[in-house]
């Protein structure tokens with residue numbers, strides 16, 4: 001049977017303003033899965049209660065890839081003329097007031113390359129139902145505001161599928177005829193269909209246990225392929241840390257007897273918070289020192305935390321509709337960021353998060369795919385799992401936390417759970433809980449949910465006798481469908497650094513509140529001034545501490561003042577930002593004048609100051625020494641000039657390295673001495689600094705030997721990848737051989753081979769586009785695995801600015817071809833490749849035309865998915 005033949009009609013736009021509550025409730029659903037080698041039969045029995053009059057119609061969501069084998073109401077077959085079935089829905093003409101609906105469907109997991117619904121990965125059955133995957137398993141009201149109680153029975157061959165899992169608590173299991181067996185799972189908590197999950201296969205398991213604050217015993221299991229059993233420790237420890245953290249920070253406990261995590265290698269996203277049965281991309285579970293970098297370990301901890309925290313923010317309180325996605329995602333990202341901050345270094349974690357926001361979310365917010373944190377319309381909801389909904393959404397929560405303060409925020413969370421536990425809620429409900437708990441009016445603040453675009457804030461200084469006056473002006477450019485924006489309510493954290501480098505406590509006139517060494521200014525108007533009384537001459541304002549609002553800040557600090565803040569500020573974010581600003585100012589000038597000039601004395605001094613700083617966390621020093629990325633620099637230009645940016649940045653790095661080579665090399669060696677590999681924060685910080693220094697060493701005449709030795713002596717993946725990245729980027733004679741050796745050493749480990757692809761995709765060498773294209777033909781490349789696709793194609797097109805924007809247009813053509821090809825296999829993942837081509841407004845001809853041509857050619861692909869079409873059409877508009 002050709003399961004793709006039943007093409008559906010193009011999807012219609014869905015609008016927030018059209019939301020209507022369902023006219024029925026479902027008391028419970030009993031599901032039976034009969035899993036077979038080439039298909040699965042799914043029997044669903046649901047108890048419906050209609051709230052309107054009896055005799056009305058019932059419409060259920062469905063999908064084009066399943067067969068309907070039986071349809072019954074109260075045990076009686078529904079006659080063929082009493083229902084209509086299309087590719088996307090099933091409508092029963094008239095249903096009684098209360099009834100049991102019985103449906104049997106047949107699905108084909110092994111043919112499912114879209115990785116939504118029930119599919120097969122690495123020899124195991126698994127499901128992915130968020131956002132609308134459940135409708136590819138059975139006909140059902142597949143919307144998040146329909147909550148019900150699930151009982152699931154799974155039957156499969158005992159030898160090939162010894163492990164049978166679903167949501168909730170295990171209830172019963174046993175043997176059946178013909179070598180088959182079954183397990184029954186009972187989830188006592190109400191949930192929407194997107195949180196349903198099933199896993200069946202031959203998996204090994206690492207187990208542990210946890211006792212909650214109130215004494216509940218919870219069994220913890222991580223299921224992986226047998227060969228990966230030695231890589232689950234860190235995930236398990238992270239899970240236990242997350243469970244303790246949520247109890248201590250929010251008083252939230254786990255609410256089932258078991259918490260199961262399954263790692264699968266084919267997964268469209270990072271992980272999924274299904275109730276009691278998280279399904280994870282292997283990338284965010286498996287980690288050992290030989291195979292995972294320090295950043296990988298941090299990501300494992302962050303994602304394990306994220307999915308765990310969803311149990312309350314997402315599962316116990318879920319979303320009313322998909323426009324409210326940020327209700328669970330923004331809040332849960334905020335929670336995982338705070339958890340990681342508490343487990344690692346708060347200052348460095350904040351820099352990492354800000355860097356991600358600027359690199360990914362700012363371009364989205366400035367381009368044709370910009371949308372509010374709470375979107376108002378969509379065609380394909382999968383296209384709205386965006387960095388705006390997730391990362392900007394987290395910034396919105398962080399701003400509320402800053403505006404009302406930590407105690408009121410905690411009270412607001414308590415109130416939110418008190419009011420909405422067991423319900424499907426809205427962003428509005430959340431804001432109201434925060435408002436009611438704090439007494440602070442958040443009416444204007446809500447614009448952060450509805451207006452797209454990154455606000456720009458210009459701040460100017462004035463002295464008036466002993467006083468310092470800061471005047472802020474905020475504005476926000478037009479976004480698709482939103483020409484004019486109203487002023488936001490934004491918290492701006494400000495400190496004052498006195499001439500001797502210490503924090504000055506001020507007295508303020510205007511809407512601001514001082515705590516010990518800083519104040520929070522409440523910026524609400526398009527233009528607003530704040531007067532600081534009795535500020536000593538020579539005091540420098542430290543503005544937007546901790547990056548307290550996701551804006552672009554334009555200030556009038558001089559180079560000397562920036563240099564001062566870069567060394568003296570007690571706020572790590574402003575210290576870092578001041579260094580970055582200083583470097584950026586110089587580099588932007590170089591780019592605009594196409595100059596390759598001298599190394600300004602001040603830059604060198606600041607750089608050396610960081611090198612010689614013995615009091616600061618080495619991980620933060622590493623970030624202070626880093627030059628702004630090419631992408632960050634590109635954003636500072638009106639017109640992107642990728643080669644010039646690349647050349648200017650390389651030249652500055654080389655000049656800084658050359659001017660301080662002895663200090664760099666000495667510091668590098670001092671960090672080598674005495675450091676055995678551990679995952680302690682101090683050891684990770686030392687590696688981070690040492691590997692940052694290595695990037696400068698690569699630019700020195702004797703750098704090659706040091707890099708080669710670094711690679712050869714690496715006893716962990718962090719050091720190994722740091723060297724390999726530089727080697728892939730170089731002309732060293734041993735380059736190709738090293739890459740070949742690495743491949744043969746690791747070819748059996750998919751996650752490491754992903755790194756091997758990524759490192760080549762990131763190379764700044766002029767032959768990169770040709771090599772990337774050739775790599776799509778490599779024996780280890782496959783279009784079916786999203787991790788592999790991302791490691792090569794997304795890394796190239798999203799992170800390698802200079803080589804993606806090849807003047808020939810080859811980078812764009814390549815990406816266009818890849819999107820069309822991937823779309824035939826996996827539309828969701830194909831759609832996630834589109835964004836870089838939409839940034840044509842940032843470049844000049846001939847690039848602009850080439851980018852549009854690439855988009856247009858994607859539209860010509862036969863059977864283009866709604867997912868890709870929606871984004872390509874918006875990108876061309």
Ligand code: 0A1
Nearest residue numbers: 130131268269271272273385
């Ligand atoms: N809710 C998950 C992310 C997720 C979203 C969609 C998916 O399939 C389309 C899969 C996972 C999270 O935030 O972790």
Ligand code: ZN
Nearest residue numbers: 306310329332
């Ligand atoms: Zn999430």
